[in-house]
Amino acid sequence: MEIPHFFLTIEESGLSMWVRDNPFWAILTVHAVGMAMLVGASSIIDLRLLGFASKVPIAPLRRLYGMIWAGFWIQIVSGLLLLIGYPTKSFTNLDFYLKLILIAFGMFATLKLKTRVFSDPNMSESDMMVKGKTLALLSLFFWLAAVTSARMLAYTYTNVSYPY
Protein backbone atom coordinates (compact mmCIF):
# COMPACT_ATOMS: atom_id res chain seq x y z
CA MET A 1 0.00 0.00 0.00
CA GLU A 2 1.29 3.44 -0.91
CA ILE A 3 1.66 5.80 2.01
CA PRO A 4 -0.28 9.04 1.39
CA HIS A 5 2.00 12.03 0.96
CA PHE A 6 -0.13 13.87 3.50
CA PHE A 7 1.27 11.81 6.40
CA LEU A 8 4.81 12.67 5.39
CA THR A 9 3.91 16.36 5.26
CA ILE A 10 2.62 16.15 8.84
CA GLU A 11 5.76 14.32 9.90
CA GLU A 12 7.94 17.11 8.51
CA SER A 13 6.05 19.77 10.48
CA GLY A 14 7.60 21.41 13.51
CA LEU A 15 5.01 20.08 15.97
CA SER A 16 5.45 16.51 14.74
CA MET A 17 9.22 16.73 15.08
CA TRP A 18 8.83 18.22 18.54
CA VAL A 19 6.61 15.29 19.66
CA ARG A 20 9.10 12.75 18.36
CA ASP A 21 12.00 14.62 19.82
CA ASN A 22 11.78 14.51 23.59
CA PRO A 23 8.29 14.65 25.08
CA PHE A 24 7.24 11.40 23.36
CA TRP A 25 7.62 9.20 26.46
CA ALA A 26 6.06 11.87 28.65
CA ILE A 27 3.00 12.04 26.40
CA LEU A 28 2.80 8.24 26.32
CA THR A 29 2.89 8.25 30.14
CA VAL A 30 0.12 10.86 30.36
CA HIS A 31 -1.83 8.67 27.93
CA ALA A 32 -1.45 5.70 30.32
CA VAL A 33 -2.62 7.73 33.33
CA GLY A 34 -5.57 9.12 31.33
CA MET A 35 -6.48 5.52 30.41
CA ALA A 36 -6.49 4.53 34.07
CA MET A 37 -8.76 7.47 34.93
CA LEU A 38 -11.22 6.85 32.08
CA VAL A 39 -11.36 3.05 32.20
CA GLY A 40 -10.78 2.74 35.96
CA ALA A 41 -13.68 5.03 36.86
CA SER A 42 -16.00 3.45 34.27
CA SER A 43 -15.14 -0.06 35.46
CA ILE A 44 -15.98 0.79 39.07
CA ILE A 45 -19.46 1.94 38.03
CA ASP A 46 -19.85 -1.17 35.85
CA LEU A 47 -18.71 -3.58 38.57
CA ARG A 48 -21.00 -2.00 41.15
CA LEU A 49 -24.00 -2.18 38.82
CA LEU A 50 -23.19 -5.85 38.16
CA GLY A 51 -23.58 -6.50 41.89
CA PHE A 52 -20.01 -6.45 43.17
CA ALA A 53 -19.06 -4.39 46.27
CA SER A 54 -22.78 -4.24 46.97
CA LYS A 55 -22.43 -2.08 50.10
CA VAL A 56 -21.15 0.86 48.05
CA PRO A 57 -24.11 3.22 47.48
CA ILE A 58 -24.74 3.60 43.73
CA ALA A 59 -26.08 7.15 43.43
CA PRO A 60 -22.90 8.97 44.62
CA LEU A 61 -20.91 7.06 41.96
CA ARG A 62 -22.43 9.52 39.49
CA ARG A 63 -19.65 11.91 40.56
CA LEU A 64 -17.17 9.56 38.89
CA TYR A 65 -18.37 10.85 35.52
CA GLY A 66 -16.21 13.92 36.21
CA MET A 67 -13.18 11.61 36.36
CA ILE A 68 -14.36 9.80 33.22
CA TRP A 69 -14.61 13.07 31.27
CA ALA A 70 -11.28 14.36 32.59
CA GLY A 71 -9.65 11.09 31.54
CA PHE A 72 -11.39 11.22 28.16
CA TRP A 73 -10.10 14.70 27.32
CA ILE A 74 -6.60 13.87 28.53
CA GLN A 75 -6.74 10.92 26.10
CA ILE A 76 -7.98 13.10 23.23
CA VAL A 77 -5.23 15.71 23.68
CA SER A 78 -2.36 13.30 24.37
CA GLY A 79 -3.66 10.93 21.68
CA LEU A 80 -3.76 13.71 19.07
CA LEU A 81 -0.19 14.72 19.94
CA LEU A 82 0.99 11.11 19.54
CA LEU A 83 -0.90 10.96 16.25
CA ILE A 84 0.82 14.14 15.00
CA GLY A 85 4.15 12.56 15.91
CA TYR A 86 3.49 9.25 14.14
CA PRO A 87 0.63 9.59 11.60
CA THR A 88 1.98 6.98 9.17
CA LYS A 89 2.47 4.40 11.92
CA SER A 90 -1.12 4.76 13.17
CA PHE A 91 -3.15 5.42 10.05
CA THR A 92 -1.65 2.49 8.12
CA ASN A 93 -2.54 0.08 10.94
CA LEU A 94 -6.01 -1.51 10.85
CA ASP A 95 -5.80 -2.13 14.59
CA PHE A 96 -5.78 1.65 15.10
CA TYR A 97 -9.25 1.96 13.52
CA LEU A 98 -10.47 -1.00 15.56
CA LYS A 99 -9.26 0.77 18.70
CA LEU A 100 -11.10 3.99 17.78
CA ILE A 101 -14.34 2.06 17.15
CA LEU A 102 -14.03 0.18 20.46
CA ILE A 103 -13.43 3.46 22.34
CA ALA A 104 -16.50 4.97 20.67
CA PHE A 105 -18.59 1.96 21.74
CA GLY A 106 -17.11 2.03 25.26
CA MET A 107 -17.81 5.74 25.64
CA PHE A 108 -21.31 5.29 24.21
CA ALA A 109 -22.20 2.49 26.66
CA THR A 110 -20.73 4.40 29.61
CA LEU A 111 -22.63 7.61 28.79
CA LYS A 112 -25.86 5.75 27.99
CA LEU A 113 -25.54 4.21 31.44
CA LYS A 114 -25.51 7.68 32.95
CA THR A 115 -28.83 8.71 31.40
CA ARG A 116 -30.44 5.32 32.06
CA VAL A 117 -29.33 4.80 35.64
CA PHE A 118 -28.24 8.09 37.15
CA SER A 119 -30.77 10.58 35.75
CA ASP A 120 -33.60 9.75 38.16
CA PRO A 121 -32.52 10.44 41.79
CA ASN A 122 -35.54 8.57 43.16
CA MET A 123 -34.74 5.26 41.46
CA SER A 124 -34.07 2.40 43.90
CA GLU A 125 -30.70 0.62 43.84
CA SER A 126 -32.25 -2.64 42.67
CA ASP A 127 -33.94 -0.83 39.76
CA MET A 128 -30.64 0.83 38.90
CA MET A 129 -28.95 -2.56 38.78
CA VAL A 130 -31.68 -4.12 36.64
CA LYS A 131 -31.67 -1.18 34.22
CA GLY A 132 -27.89 -0.91 34.07
CA LYS A 133 -26.84 -4.56 33.90
CA THR A 134 -26.58 -4.99 30.12
CA LEU A 135 -24.96 -1.61 29.53
CA ALA A 136 -22.50 -2.23 32.38
CA LEU A 137 -21.47 -5.55 30.83
CA LEU A 138 -21.11 -3.94 27.40
CA SER A 139 -19.14 -1.01 28.80
CA LEU A 140 -16.78 -3.37 30.63
CA PHE A 141 -16.33 -5.51 27.53
CA PHE A 142 -15.67 -2.59 25.18
CA TRP A 143 -13.16 -0.95 27.52
CA LEU A 144 -11.27 -4.23 27.99
CA ALA A 145 -11.21 -4.72 24.22
CA ALA A 146 -10.19 -1.09 23.63
CA VAL A 147 -7.27 -1.33 26.08
CA THR A 148 -6.14 -4.62 24.53
CA SER A 149 -6.33 -3.32 20.96
CA ALA A 150 -4.54 -0.13 22.04
CA ARG A 151 -1.70 -2.06 23.65
CA MET A 152 -1.39 -4.14 20.47
CA LEU A 153 -0.61 -1.00 18.41
CA ALA A 154 3.00 -1.26 19.51
CA TYR A 155 3.27 -4.72 17.94
CA THR A 156 1.07 -4.57 14.84
CA TYR A 157 2.25 -1.56 12.81
CA THR A 158 3.81 -2.20 9.42
CA ASN A 159 4.88 1.28 8.30
CA VAL A 160 6.82 3.76 10.35
CA SER A 161 8.73 6.71 8.88
CA TYR A 162 10.66 7.49 12.06
CA PRO A 163 11.43 4.35 14.07
CA TYR A 164 12.16 4.98 17.74
Added chain:
Amino acid sequence: MNLPHLHLLLNHWPIIGTFIGLGLLVIALIARSSDVKQVSFTVFATMAIASIPAYLSGNAAAEAIKKMPEVGAPLIETHEGAALLAFGALGITGLLALVGLWQFSRSRDVEFHAPAWITTAVLISALITVALVSVAGNTGGNIRHPEILEKGSPTSAIAAMGASWLLSIRYFVIDYSRWVWPVLEAMHFIGLILILGTVCLLNLRILGFYKALPVGPLQSLLPWGIAGLIINVITGFMFFIGMPFFYTDNWIFQLKILGVIVATVNLLLFCSATFRSWESIGPKEDAPGIAKLVALTSFVVWIAVVILGRYIPLGAPN
Protein backbone atom coordinates in the same frame (compact mmCIF):
# COMPACT_ATOMS: atom_id res chain seq x y z
CA MET B 1 26.73 -1.11 47.43
CA ASN B 2 25.87 -2.84 44.15
CA LEU B 3 23.10 -5.24 43.12
CA PRO B 4 24.99 -8.46 43.95
CA HIS B 5 25.60 -7.00 47.41
CA LEU B 6 21.90 -6.13 47.69
CA HIS B 7 21.05 -9.74 46.80
CA LEU B 8 23.23 -11.01 49.65
CA LEU B 9 21.63 -8.56 52.06
CA LEU B 10 18.05 -9.32 51.05
CA ASN B 11 18.03 -13.06 50.40
CA HIS B 12 18.19 -14.11 54.06
CA TRP B 13 15.07 -12.17 55.00
CA PRO B 14 12.39 -14.30 53.33
CA ILE B 15 14.05 -17.47 54.68
CA ILE B 16 14.36 -16.38 58.30
CA GLY B 17 11.06 -14.49 58.09
CA THR B 18 9.18 -17.59 56.97
CA PHE B 19 10.57 -19.62 59.87
CA ILE B 20 9.60 -16.84 62.30
CA GLY B 21 6.14 -16.55 60.74
CA LEU B 22 5.63 -20.30 61.07
CA GLY B 23 6.81 -20.24 64.68
CA LEU B 24 4.41 -17.41 65.47
CA LEU B 25 1.55 -19.28 63.81
CA VAL B 26 2.23 -22.38 65.94
CA ILE B 27 2.34 -20.21 69.08
CA ALA B 28 -0.92 -18.52 68.04
CA LEU B 29 -2.61 -21.90 67.61
CA ILE B 30 -1.39 -23.23 70.95
CA ALA B 31 -2.10 -20.02 72.87
CA ARG B 32 -5.31 -19.39 70.89
CA SER B 33 -4.16 -15.82 70.40
CA SER B 34 -5.88 -13.69 67.80
CA ASP B 35 -3.17 -11.02 67.97
CA VAL B 36 -0.25 -13.38 67.46
CA LYS B 37 -2.06 -14.94 64.50
CA GLN B 38 -2.38 -11.51 62.89
CA VAL B 39 1.33 -10.85 63.47
CA SER B 40 2.15 -14.21 61.89
CA PHE B 41 -0.03 -13.45 58.83
CA THR B 42 1.53 -10.00 58.54
CA VAL B 43 5.02 -11.54 58.60
CA PHE B 44 4.05 -13.94 55.77
CA ALA B 45 2.56 -11.14 53.66
CA THR B 46 5.61 -8.94 54.25
CA MET B 47 8.01 -11.78 53.37
CA ALA B 48 6.19 -12.30 50.07
CA ILE B 49 6.83 -8.64 49.30
CA ALA B 50 10.45 -8.87 50.49
CA SER B 51 11.06 -11.84 48.19
CA ILE B 52 10.43 -9.62 45.13
CA PRO B 53 13.69 -7.62 45.38
CA ALA B 54 15.52 -10.72 46.69
CA TYR B 55 14.57 -12.64 43.53
CA LEU B 56 15.14 -9.76 41.10
CA SER B 57 18.61 -8.87 42.42
CA GLY B 58 19.64 -12.51 42.00
CA ASN B 59 20.19 -12.08 38.28
CA ALA B 60 22.75 -9.34 38.86
CA ALA B 61 24.50 -11.52 41.44
CA ALA B 62 24.59 -14.41 38.96
CA GLU B 63 26.02 -12.22 36.20
CA ALA B 64 28.72 -10.88 38.53
CA ILE B 65 29.78 -14.26 39.87
CA LYS B 66 29.57 -16.24 36.62
CA LYS B 67 32.81 -14.63 35.45
CA MET B 68 34.77 -16.08 38.35
CA PRO B 69 36.61 -19.24 37.29
CA GLU B 70 36.03 -21.26 40.46
CA VAL B 71 32.24 -20.89 40.30
CA GLY B 72 30.27 -23.51 38.41
CA ALA B 73 27.38 -22.45 36.18
CA PRO B 74 25.35 -25.58 37.16
CA LEU B 75 25.38 -24.45 40.81
CA ILE B 76 23.93 -21.08 39.79
CA GLU B 77 21.27 -22.65 37.55
CA THR B 78 20.27 -25.03 40.33
CA HIS B 79 19.90 -22.11 42.72
CA GLU B 80 17.86 -20.13 40.17
CA GLY B 81 15.45 -23.04 39.88
CA ALA B 82 15.11 -23.39 43.64
CA ALA B 83 14.68 -19.62 43.98
CA LEU B 84 11.83 -19.59 41.46
CA LEU B 85 9.93 -22.26 43.41
CA ALA B 86 10.63 -20.56 46.74
CA PHE B 87 9.46 -17.25 45.30
CA GLY B 88 6.22 -18.85 44.06
CA ALA B 89 5.61 -20.53 47.43
CA LEU B 90 6.28 -17.28 49.31
CA GLY B 91 3.81 -15.53 47.05
CA ILE B 92 1.08 -18.11 47.63
CA THR B 93 1.62 -18.13 51.40
CA GLY B 94 1.63 -14.32 51.44
CA LEU B 95 -1.59 -14.21 49.47
CA LEU B 96 -3.34 -16.72 51.73
CA ALA B 97 -2.15 -14.72 54.74
CA LEU B 98 -3.58 -11.60 53.08
CA VAL B 99 -6.96 -13.34 52.74
CA GLY B 100 -6.74 -14.08 56.48
CA LEU B 101 -5.78 -10.47 57.30
CA TRP B 102 -8.67 -9.30 55.15
CA GLN B 103 -11.08 -11.31 57.28
CA PHE B 104 -9.61 -9.72 60.40
CA SER B 105 -10.21 -6.29 58.84
CA ARG B 106 -13.87 -7.14 58.18
CA SER B 107 -14.59 -8.35 61.69
CA ARG B 108 -15.54 -5.96 64.45
CA ASP B 109 -14.84 -8.61 67.08
CA VAL B 110 -11.47 -8.07 68.78
CA GLU B 111 -11.38 -11.75 69.72
CA PHE B 112 -11.93 -12.83 66.10
CA HIS B 113 -9.74 -15.81 65.14
CA ALA B 114 -10.19 -16.12 61.35
CA PRO B 115 -11.93 -19.23 59.99
CA ALA B 116 -10.17 -22.57 60.45
CA TRP B 117 -9.90 -23.16 56.69
CA ILE B 118 -7.76 -20.10 56.05
CA THR B 119 -5.54 -20.80 59.06
CA THR B 120 -5.07 -24.38 57.87
CA ALA B 121 -4.32 -23.21 54.34
CA VAL B 122 -1.70 -20.72 55.58
CA LEU B 123 -0.16 -23.39 57.83
CA ILE B 124 0.17 -25.98 55.06
CA SER B 125 1.45 -23.40 52.57
CA ALA B 126 3.94 -22.09 55.15
CA LEU B 127 5.28 -25.62 55.77
CA ILE B 128 5.87 -26.11 52.03
CA THR B 129 7.41 -22.65 51.83
CA VAL B 130 9.81 -23.39 54.69
CA ALA B 131 11.01 -26.46 52.79
CA LEU B 132 11.42 -24.58 49.50
CA VAL B 133 13.19 -21.51 50.95
CA SER B 134 15.56 -23.94 52.68
CA VAL B 135 16.42 -25.53 49.34
CA ALA B 136 16.87 -22.07 47.81
CA GLY B 137 19.11 -21.01 50.69
CA ASN B 138 21.18 -24.19 50.56
CA THR B 139 21.69 -24.16 46.80
CA GLY B 140 22.55 -20.47 47.03
CA GLY B 141 25.12 -21.07 49.74
CA ASN B 142 26.69 -23.85 47.69
CA ILE B 143 27.61 -21.35 44.96
CA ARG B 144 30.23 -19.58 47.06
CA HIS B 145 31.00 -22.05 49.82
CA PRO B 146 32.95 -25.06 48.52
CA GLU B 147 33.82 -25.98 52.12
CA ILE B 148 30.21 -27.10 52.75
CA LEU B 149 29.85 -29.10 49.53
CA GLU B 150 29.68 -32.87 49.81
CA LYS B 151 31.74 -34.97 47.41
CA GLY B 152 30.57 -34.77 43.83
CA SER B 153 28.11 -32.32 42.42
CA PRO B 154 25.22 -31.64 44.79
CA THR B 155 21.87 -32.41 43.26
CA SER B 156 18.45 -31.39 44.29
CA ALA B 157 15.48 -32.84 42.43
CA ILE B 158 13.32 -29.92 43.54
CA ALA B 159 15.79 -27.31 42.33
CA ALA B 160 16.21 -29.18 39.04
CA MET B 161 12.46 -29.07 38.55
CA GLY B 162 12.45 -25.32 39.22
CA ALA B 163 15.30 -24.81 36.77
CA SER B 164 13.39 -26.63 34.03
CA TRP B 165 10.27 -24.53 34.77
CA LEU B 166 12.38 -21.40 34.45
CA LEU B 167 13.54 -22.47 31.00
CA SER B 168 9.96 -23.33 29.98
CA ILE B 169 8.71 -19.90 31.08
CA ARG B 170 11.51 -18.16 29.19
CA TYR B 171 10.76 -20.22 26.08
CA PHE B 172 7.04 -19.49 26.37
CA VAL B 173 7.50 -15.73 26.82
CA ILE B 174 10.15 -15.20 24.15
CA ASP B 175 10.10 -17.98 21.55
CA TYR B 176 6.76 -19.78 21.66
CA SER B 177 4.92 -17.10 19.70
CA ARG B 178 5.53 -13.44 18.93
CA TRP B 179 2.10 -12.73 20.42
CA VAL B 180 2.81 -13.93 23.96
CA TRP B 181 4.65 -10.76 24.97
CA PRO B 182 1.99 -8.37 23.54
CA VAL B 183 -0.82 -10.30 25.26
CA LEU B 184 1.09 -10.19 28.57
CA GLU B 185 1.53 -6.42 28.06
CA ALA B 186 -2.21 -5.99 27.51
CA MET B 187 -2.89 -7.98 30.70
CA HIS B 188 -0.33 -5.84 32.55
CA PHE B 189 -2.26 -2.71 31.52
CA ILE B 190 -5.60 -4.19 32.57
CA GLY B 191 -4.02 -5.05 35.93
CA LEU B 192 -2.82 -1.45 36.18
CA ILE B 193 -6.38 -0.18 35.62
CA LEU B 194 -7.76 -2.53 38.30
CA ILE B 195 -5.17 -1.40 40.86
CA LEU B 196 -5.42 2.32 40.13
CA GLY B 197 -9.19 2.36 39.72
CA THR B 198 -9.97 0.71 43.04
CA VAL B 199 -7.06 1.74 45.27
CA CYS B 200 -7.00 5.35 44.10
CA LEU B 201 -10.76 5.77 44.55
CA LEU B 202 -10.41 4.70 48.19
CA ASN B 203 -7.37 6.99 48.54
CA LEU B 204 -9.21 9.96 47.06
CA ARG B 205 -12.20 9.39 49.32
CA ILE B 206 -10.01 9.30 52.44
CA LEU B 207 -8.23 12.45 51.22
CA GLY B 208 -11.59 14.23 51.10
CA PHE B 209 -12.83 13.85 47.52
CA TYR B 210 -16.09 12.02 46.65
CA LYS B 211 -17.25 12.62 50.20
CA ALA B 212 -20.79 11.44 49.46
CA LEU B 213 -19.32 7.92 49.57
CA PRO B 214 -18.81 6.12 52.91
CA VAL B 215 -15.22 4.83 53.42
CA GLY B 216 -15.97 1.32 54.71
CA PRO B 217 -17.79 -0.13 51.69
CA LEU B 218 -15.12 1.17 49.28
CA GLN B 219 -12.75 -1.33 50.86
CA SER B 220 -14.82 -4.12 49.32
CA LEU B 221 -13.56 -2.95 45.91
CA LEU B 222 -9.98 -3.72 46.92
CA PRO B 223 -10.07 -7.44 46.03
CA TRP B 224 -10.33 -6.27 42.40
CA GLY B 225 -7.23 -4.18 42.92
CA ILE B 226 -5.47 -7.13 44.53
CA ALA B 227 -6.50 -9.27 41.56
CA GLY B 228 -4.87 -6.61 39.36
CA LEU B 229 -1.77 -6.75 41.55
CA ILE B 230 -1.57 -10.55 41.19
CA ILE B 231 -1.95 -10.28 37.39
CA ASN B 232 0.80 -7.67 37.30
CA VAL B 233 3.24 -9.49 39.55
CA ILE B 234 2.83 -12.66 37.46
CA THR B 235 3.02 -10.94 34.04
CA GLY B 236 5.80 -8.66 35.33
CA PHE B 237 7.90 -11.63 36.43
CA MET B 238 7.27 -13.30 33.08
CA PHE B 239 8.75 -10.21 31.39
CA PHE B 240 11.69 -10.33 33.78
CA ILE B 241 12.31 -14.04 33.26
CA GLY B 242 12.01 -13.54 29.49
CA MET B 243 14.51 -10.67 29.25
CA PRO B 244 16.40 -10.31 32.58
CA PHE B 245 19.21 -8.32 30.94
CA PHE B 246 16.70 -5.62 29.93
CA TYR B 247 15.60 -5.04 33.53
CA THR B 248 18.37 -6.03 35.93
CA ASP B 249 20.67 -3.03 35.46
CA ASN B 250 17.83 -0.66 34.54
CA TRP B 251 17.68 2.10 37.15
CA ILE B 252 14.14 3.11 36.21
CA PHE B 253 12.97 -0.48 36.68
CA GLN B 254 14.76 -0.66 40.05
CA LEU B 255 13.03 2.52 41.17
CA LYS B 256 9.68 1.15 39.99
CA ILE B 257 10.17 -2.03 42.03
CA LEU B 258 10.99 0.11 45.08
CA GLY B 259 7.70 1.92 44.44
CA VAL B 260 5.81 -1.37 44.14
CA ILE B 261 7.23 -2.50 47.50
CA VAL B 262 6.25 0.73 49.27
CA ALA B 263 2.79 0.72 47.67
CA THR B 264 2.08 -2.95 48.49
CA VAL B 265 3.17 -2.60 52.11
CA ASN B 266 0.91 0.45 52.20
CA LEU B 267 -1.94 -1.59 50.73
CA LEU B 268 -1.56 -4.06 53.63
CA LEU B 269 -2.78 -1.29 55.94
CA PHE B 270 -6.06 -1.10 54.01
CA CYS B 271 -6.43 -4.90 54.07
CA SER B 272 -5.73 -5.62 57.74
CA ALA B 273 -7.19 -4.77 61.13
CA THR B 274 -5.67 -1.28 60.78
CA PHE B 275 -8.67 -0.52 58.58
CA ARG B 276 -11.14 -1.21 61.41
CA SER B 277 -10.72 2.32 62.77
CA TRP B 278 -11.43 3.88 59.35
CA GLU B 279 -14.26 1.50 58.46
CA SER B 280 -16.99 3.59 60.06
CA ILE B 281 -16.17 6.92 58.36
CA GLY B 282 -19.56 7.73 56.82
CA PRO B 283 -20.66 10.08 54.03
CA LYS B 284 -19.47 13.70 54.45
CA GLU B 285 -17.24 12.70 57.41
CA ASP B 286 -13.57 13.58 57.46
CA ALA B 287 -10.88 10.90 57.79
CA PRO B 288 -8.19 11.19 60.51
CA GLY B 289 -4.77 12.57 59.59
CA ILE B 290 -2.99 9.21 59.75
CA ALA B 291 -5.48 7.71 57.27
CA LYS B 292 -4.89 10.67 54.97
CA LEU B 293 -1.14 10.17 55.19
CA VAL B 294 -1.49 6.49 54.23
CA ALA B 295 -3.89 7.38 51.40
CA LEU B 296 -1.66 10.15 50.05
CA THR B 297 1.41 7.89 50.09
CA SER B 298 -0.53 5.16 48.32
CA PHE B 299 -1.90 7.54 45.69
CA VAL B 300 1.42 9.24 44.91
CA VAL B 301 3.44 6.02 44.85
CA TRP B 302 1.02 4.08 42.60
CA ILE B 303 1.01 6.96 40.08
CA ALA B 304 4.82 7.05 40.29
CA VAL B 305 4.90 3.29 39.62
CA VAL B 306 2.86 3.78 36.43
CA ILE B 307 5.08 6.66 35.27
CA LEU B 308 8.29 4.74 36.01
CA GLY B 309 6.87 1.64 34.34
CA ARG B 310 6.15 3.58 31.18
CA TYR B 311 9.73 4.92 31.17
CA ILE B 312 11.44 1.51 31.64
CA PRO B 313 12.61 1.30 27.99
CA LEU B 314 14.62 4.52 28.50
CA GLY B 315 16.53 3.11 31.47
CA ALA B 316 17.63 -0.10 29.75
CA PRO B 317 21.39 -0.54 29.39
CA ASN B 318 22.59 -0.28 25.78
